[in-house]
Amino acid sequence: MKALAITAVLLSALLVQAPFSAQRTTYTYQGTVQAVHPKTASFDLVVGVGYALRVVQMHTSPVTQFASNGAKMSLADLKPGDIVRAECRMTATGLVADRVAKIEPSGSKREPVQ
Amino acid sequence: MIRAGASPGAVLLCVAIVACQKPVKPGDPVRGLTKEQRASFDRGKVVFDSTFTPETGLGPLFNSDGCGECHEDPVKGGVGDEVELHASAFHPPVCDPLAAEGGFVFQLKSTPALKAALGIDSEPVPPDATARARRTTPVLFGRGLLDLVPDSVILSYADPDDRNGDGISGRPNHFVDGRIGRFGRKALVPRLDEFNDGAFSAEMGITSPAVPTEETVGGKPIPPGVDAVPEPEIDQEALNRTNDFVRLLAAPTPLKASKDAKRGRKIFDDIGCTGCHIPRLRTGASPIAALSHQEVAAYTDLLLHDMGPELADMCLGEATPAEFRTEPLIGVRLKPNFLHDGRDTTLEQAVQSHGGEGAKARDRFLGLKPAERVALIAFLKTL
Numbered sequence: 001m002k003a004l005a006i007t008a009v010l011l012s013a014l015l016v017q018a019p020f021s022a023q024r025t026t027y028t029y030q031g032t033v034q035a036v037h038p039k040t041a042s043f044d045l046v047v048g049v050g051y052a053l054r055v056v057q058m059h060t061s062p063v064t065q066f067a068s069n070g071a072k073m074s075l076a077d078l079k080p081g082d083i084v085r086a087e088c089r090m091t092a093t094g095l096v097a098d099r100v101a102k103i104e105p106s107g108s109k110r111e112p113v114q
Numbered sequence: 115m116i117r118a119g120a121s122p123g124a125v126l127l128c129v130a131i132v133a134c135q136k137p138v139k140p141g142d143p144v145r146g147l148t149k150e151q152r153a154s155f156d157r158g159k160v161v162f163d164s165t166f167t168p169e170t171g172l173g174p175l176f177n178s179d180g181c182g183e184c185h186e187d188p189v190k191g192g193v194g195d196e197v198e199l200h201a202s203a204f205h206p207p208v209c210d211p212l213a214a215e216g217g218f219v220f221q222l223k224s225t226p227a228l229k230a231a232l233g234i235d236s237e238p239v240p241p242d243a244t245a246r247a248r249r250t251t252p253v254l255f256g257r258g259l260l261d262l263v264p265d266s267v268i269l270s271y272a273d274p275d276d277r278n279g280d281g282i283s284g285r286p287n288h289f290v291d292g293r294i295g296r297f298g299r300k301a302l303v304p305r306l307d308e309f310n311d312g313a314f315s316a317e318m319g320i321t322s323p324a325v326p327t328e329e330t331v332g333g334k335p336i337p338p339g340v341d342a343v344p345e346p347e348i349d350q351e352a353l354n355r356t357n358d359f360v361r362l363l364a365a366p367t368p369l370k371a372s373k374d375a376k377r378g379r380k381i382f383d384d385i386g387c388t389g390c391h392i393p394r395l396r397t398g399a400s401p402i403a404a405l406s407h408q409e410v411a412a413y414t415d416l417l418l419h420d421m422g423p424e425l426a427d428m429c430l431g432e433a434t435p436a437e438f439r440t441e442p443l444i445g446v447r448l449k450p451n452f453l454h455d456g457r458d459t460t461l462e463q464a465v466q467s468h469g470g471e472g473a474k475a476r477d478r479f480l481g482l483k484p485a486e487r488v489a490l491i492a493f494l495k496t497l
Contacts, residue, residue, distance in 0.1 A: 030291040034210060046213050046290045050303050050312020052325045053213035053290065081208040083292040105292040105432075107269045 026089045029056055030103070033082040036075065043078055045086065058086055059096045068102040078102070137367035140255060140448060141189030144364040146404035151362065158359025161352050163190055166318055171347025173319040174228035174340050175221035175237045175331060180318070181356065184251045191363045193449055194251040197456060198222060198317075199236075201243040202428045209429035211290075215240040215333040218430060219316040231337040238332045245435055247427035248455040249299060253445040256365030257297070259410040260442060261306035262397035265294045271392060271415040282389045282471045284417030287431045287439070296416045299454040300430035301439035307357045314348065314356075321345040322353050362402075365410055365444045369496040378493030381486055385478035390415055390440040390471070413443035413497065422469020425453065436470060443497045461494050462487065 031047035034055060042059045066073040078084070083105060088097040138145065143155045163182040166172035177198045178184045184194035199220045203210040211218040220237045229235060239246060268286055276283035286294045287301040297303040303312070311324035319341075321328055326346050328336055371379065382388060391413040400406040418437040426436035433439075438454060451457070452464035468476040479487065 032290040034214070044214070046211060048213070048290060048312065049324050050309045050316070051219050051298070052312040052315035052329065053211050053218065054327075054329075055214040080205075080210075083288075083290075103292055105288040106294045107265065107272075107286055 026087060028085065028087050030085045031056070031083070033078050033080055033084060035080060036078050038076065041075060043075065045084065057094060058088055059094055061096055064097050065099045073102065138364045140366045140445060141191055142364050143362045144258070144404045147362065151402060154355070154358040155362040158355040158357070159190060161355045162359045166320060168225045168227060171320045171343045173225035174336055175329065176223050176319040177221050177317045185254055188448060191254040191360070193253050197248050197250055199246060200249055200428060201239045201246045202430055203242050203244045204429040204435060209431060211430065212240060212243060216330055221319070227340045231340050232331065240332060245428040250451060250454065250456040253448060254360050255363050256410055256444040257306055258361035258363065258405055259365060259397050259408060260296065260412060260416065261361065262400050262405055263395045263416065264398040267395060268294060268296065268416045272417055280389060281474050282419065284390065284415055284419050287418050287433050289431065295431060299438055300433040301416060301418055302431045306361060310357050310360055311353055321347045323350045324353060368411060369447065371496050372492060374489045375492040375496050378489035378491065381482065381490045382493055386475040389475065390419055391443060411444065411497070414440040416440065419472065420470040421472055424469050425467065427455070443494065446497045447495045461491050
């Protein structure tokens with residue numbers, strides 16, 4: 001049941017931002033890391049519009065690039081509360097991130113990482 | 115603009131025009147709209163005031179069956195007597211809005227079909243919530259103006275480390291994507307149209323192009339057959355119209371100040387209330403001339419402030435349980451109760467409930483002579 005719930009959350013969250021075009025295979029999400037799962041090499045991202053928040057589960061692969069302020073990092077460096085921009089693609093097993101960049105909130109001293 | 119050298123007659127005419135302008139009443143659109151913009155406002159009001167049913171997309175979980183059901187007193191866009199339920203889990207320094215479990219808005223009503231399927235009257239709050247919070251309906255007047263206050267203006271009032279030593283250390287909240295927030299009691303949401311778009315989903319269970327999927331029920335999918343209306347349940351046009359109406363709702367003109375109220379305005383400043391309740395903010399540029407570069411009597415800095423343990427409830431975004439956004443005092447005279455959860459029924463009680471960063475101003479208020487307190491409250495009742 002828990003797996004079903006997570007899948008449902010994943011799918012509903014995906015549709016929050018993903019366009020409906022069948023040809024579109026890559027997506028960009030920007031949100032807050034809710035949890036990091038080292039065993040499954042994945043993390044949960046909170047995204048949304050106004051008070052309508054959803055959770056996206058994002059898998060990573062050995063070639064996923066992580067960066068923070070221009071410096072390389074890894075999944076293990078991500079922690080709940082971090083804000084990231086994740087470029088990902090849909091696969092048969094779910095969303096897989098190609099690039100994950102940690103960014104600073106607006107108005108903070110450091111400029112967002114591009 | 116009156117130029118130097120203008121004739122006395124022209125000056126008098128201008129003064130007379132300003133003096134004779136009718137006050138803006140609650141529910142009026144902002145002044146100076148084009149005919150087309152006024153028509154957009156009127157069209158938007160129709161959507162705002164419409165009632166949804168399960169057959170037109172309501173639910174299956176919801177707090178209200180229409181925007182105008184909650185924002186209704188004394189006119190559409192005003193306050194309501196509804197109190198809704200929010201919850202989150204605070205694991206310092208991280209706040210979990212319980213989004214995977216249906217949060218942070220936990221709807222208090224369900225459609226007959228959902229009740230038949232799951233036997234629930236409302237969305238269950240998960241056991242891992244560390245706090246629940248009651249939230250009253252805010253007035254929407256003047257929110258289109260607050261939407262246009264540049265982030266740089268909000269940041270200019272921030273003093274997170276209290277470097278000026280006045281005991282007030284406002285800081286901005288940020289949305290989940292890192293943008294500066296300003297709307298909602300915890301200043302989570304950056305933009306007014308996003309707040310409205312999200313409300314269709316979170317408050318009414320209505321899907322739209324902005325939020326095209328139904329929320330889960332406590333993290334579980336909606337049972338098959340419970341909501342047969344295809345997504346999205348309203349179209350972009352309906353969203354646009356609603357946004358037009360809310361954006362163009364004017365801030366009502368403050369009532370004419372009595373001698374007492376004029377004195378109260380000065381006392382409000384003297385005792386430090388304006389440290390957070392910044393009297394006037396200026397909007398930035400907008401394609402709508404009537405909203406562009408306008409001054410609004412906002413009485414807020416749109417920042418978070420620690421209001422002390424007595425008022426603390428839930429975290430949200432970067433806001434700790436004790437932090438709340440300075441409530442704009444636009445239309446405060448129209449409210450039947452005060453503070454985020456409606457705990458107080460008089461303005462005097464509301465001032466007394468201030469703690470944390472508001473404690474110094476509260477104590478100065480309590481130290482005023484009775485007539486001075488009356489004057490300050492008389493001033494607030496003009497807003």
